[in-house]
Amino acid sequence: MATRHLYLARHGDADAFGELTPSGRHQAALLGERLAGVPVDALWHSPLPRAVASAHEIARHLSGVPVAEAAELVDHIPYVPEPDELPDAWAPFFDGMDAAEAAAGARTADALVARFARPAPRDADLHEVLVTHAYQIAWLVRHALDAPPARWLGLDSANAALTVIEHRPGLPPGVVMVNDMSHLPAELRWTGFRGVVRP
Known part of the structure; x- marks a missing residue:
């Protein structure tokens, strides 16, 4: 077994009907540009339209990377x-x-944890992008930190922000970064959240 690198991203900004807004498409494109230098093996997405569209926008920047649905990434209360x-x-x-x-x-x-939160099921490192929702990112971060189950509450993810978790054989998971938005300009950060000042 080898290290599994998970690049977790919340979908881009969406409207009340769950469709990406122009800002959401721009956010996803910028995330795709950021991930273009990563040796991505697969891009998985939630079945919901806002995640599907985000994944395909990201994939435009990841040449030859397969894109597929993972039902476990659907938005749900974990x-x-x-x-x-x-x-x-x-x-x-x-x-x-x-x-x-x-x-x-x-x-x-x-099912989400069983499928993705473990070392790579092969001898070489595995790099996977998961385009999903805020609650699922919070759940995977909570799991990696071995925090109490209720601690998923309060772990927010901005639209198209990047969280990276490494699952390594024989070691605890490594949380490399959480909710990183350095690829987004200030006006595209924290969309979908209440109107407060954010850094």
Whole structure:
């Protein structure tokens, strides 16, 4: 087995219907330019349209890299905290979620970890780009850090930001960078978030 390098990216900015905005396409293109120097073996994306479009925009800059859907990358709630794990301010977020929905989210989160959060299943290093959603990036970062399950809450990802995790044989996962936006100009950073000052 060898090191698996995961390049995690949230889709570009999307409209209320889940389609990429012009800003979102620009963000994805800039991320593709940044990743052009990486020896990418595969680009995986969520089945949702905003991730599909982002992946194909990124792929324009990655010559010959196969692009495919991974159902495990779909947007979902990976873990519903117990009442004693949940700050009062976040409690309304989970109102209306029933046990079946929570169980389905947990199964998808487990499948995501089982598929991607392990060393490369081959002798050579593996470099994969995963175009997904904020919650899935938070879940994979939480898993890499071996943090409590509820800790996925509060780990935000900006549109087209880059998070890198390395899964190495015989070693704990390495979180190389989180939510890096250095490839984006200031006006394209933090789209989709409330209007506060960001560095």
